[in-house]
Amino acid sequence: GGRRFSEGTSADREIQRTLMELLNQMDGFDSLGQVKMIMATNRPDTLDPALLRPGRLDRKIEIPLPNxxxxxxxxxxxxxxxxxxxxxxxxxxxxxxxxxxxxxxxxxxxxxxxxxxxxxxxxxxxxx
Missing domain, CATH: 1.10.8.60 (Helicase, Ruva Protein; domain 3)
Known part of the structure; x- marks a missing residue:
């Protein structure tokens, strides 16, 4: 985790801090708490692997590119x-x-x- 903070511009560091806070919040949810999170991106190749770790997101729904x-x-x-x-x-x-x-x-x-x-x-x- 700490390596992420030492690289990049101040904007990059702010993005990383935001991601770390999101991950901390997600990890703190009670599995019976009925909290639902919906996330969307058109750039899945840029997602931080920590976000995709098992147990963080239960379902991945892919919408293909338009024909x-x-x-x-x-x-x-x-x-x-x-x-x-x-x-x-x-x-x-x-x-x-x-x-x-x-x-x-x-x-x-x-x-x-x-x-x-x-x-x-x-x-x-x-x-x-």
Whole structure:
């Protein structure tokens, strides 16, 4: 446990302190106390192994990445409020996003908006 605190920036140390407190609280729960915890991440590869130790989390429910049709629908939802000029080929964007989840698709829209702002435009175009 102590090794975690000696590495990284102050933000990293704060994250580690928060994790350690969460683990302490989880370990202190009475098994009959009816306490339910729900956790979610879109980055399971970054989870601290201490969090995944047996007895800490009873069930792991994995939701797969969206398929192409679902990604198209998600992309359109996030692109809807954005001002656009010309045709946007959502299908072409979706074909480039095999490993994307909903948050990634939202970020695509956010980044397109930032590209438009840097170009001093009030609308997004396909190239963004």
């Amino acid at each position: 192409e049709q679902a990604r198209l629908e998600i992309l359109k939802i996030h692109a809807n409020p954005i001002a656009k000029h010309g045709e946007i080929d959502y299908e072409a964007i979706v074909k480039l996003s095999d490993t994307f989840n909903g948050a990634d698709l939202r970020n695509v829209c956010t980044e397109a908006g930032l590209v438009a702002i840097r170009a001093e435009r009030e609308y997004v175009i396909q190239e963004d």
